[in-house]
Amino acid sequence: xxxxxxxxxxxxxxxxxxxxxPVAHALTQARDxxxxxxxxxxxxxxxxxxxxxxxxxxxxxxxAGVIDRLFTYARGEPLSGDQRAALAREGSPAGSxxxxxxxxxxQVDRALGQLRxxxxxxxxxxxxVGRLQLPSTALGLLFHAAEHTQRHVGQLLVTARVxx
Numbered sequence: 001x002x003x004x005x006x007x008x009x010x011x012x013x014x015x016x017x018x019x020x021x022p023v024a025h026a027l028t029q030a031r032d033x034x035x036x037x038x039x040x041x042x043x044x045x046x047x048x049x050x051x052x053x054x055x056x057x058x059x060x061x062x063x064a065g066v067i068d069r070l071f072t073y074a075r076g077e078p079l080s081g082d083q084r085a086a087l088a089r090e091g092s093p094a095g096s097x098x099x100x101x102x103x104x105x106x107q108v109d110r111a112l113g114q115l116r117x118x119x120x121x122x123x124x125x126x127x128x129v130g131r132l133q134l135p136s137t138a139l140g141l142l143f144h145a146a147e148h149t150q151r152h153v154g155q156l157l158v159t160a161r162v163x164x
Contacts, residue, residue: 007032015116019123019139024115026146027067030153031108034060037157038097045163046100047093056163058091059156060100063149065090067107070145071114073129074138111145118142 007013007029008022016024038056046057054062065086072079079087095103123139136144 004032013112013115016112017115017118017120019120020115020118020142023142023146024112026150027108027111030063030146030149031104034063034104034153034156035101037160038101041097041160041164043097046097048163050159050162053159053162054091054155055093056156056160057093057095057097057100059152059159060097060104061090061095063152063156064100064103064107066148066152067111067145070141070148071107071111073127073136074118074141074145075114076125076127076138115142 006025008025012018012021013024013028041056047055049055065083069079069083069087072083118138123137123142125138127136127138127141128134129136129141
C-alpha cells in the first residue's frame, strides 16, 4: 500500500451499489493494510501473544470468520454446521500466514460479490442474528462486518508492530 491511495479515495468499487461503497472500501482497505504490514512478518511470531494480547494469527482468523458469519446473516441465512465448527475453532493456532491471508482474501472477495448482488431496497429488512435470533438489518450487519474487520485489523497492526 505504500504510496497508494486509501481505498475510499480510489473511486467507486465497480458494481457495488452507492449505498454500500463504504462497506466495500472498508473491507478493501483492511485487506490492503494487513497485507502491507505483514509482508515479511516472522512466521514464528504468528501465534505469539505479546503481553497477553491476541495474536496476529487470531486477528486474521477472526476477521475472515466475522465477514463470513455476518454476511451470511445479512443474506437472511442461519450459520451452517461448518461455520459453527469454524467459530468454535477460532483462536486455536492453525494455518500459516499465507493460509490466513488467503482465507481473508477469499472472504473479502465473497463479500464484494455479495455487495454487488445486494439490492439497496433490501438494506432495511430485518435480519436475525445468532442462536438468540437478535434483530438487526441487512445494512446493520454489512456495516458491522466492515467496522469489526477494521477494528481487528487495527489491533493486528499494533500487535505486529510491537513484535517487530
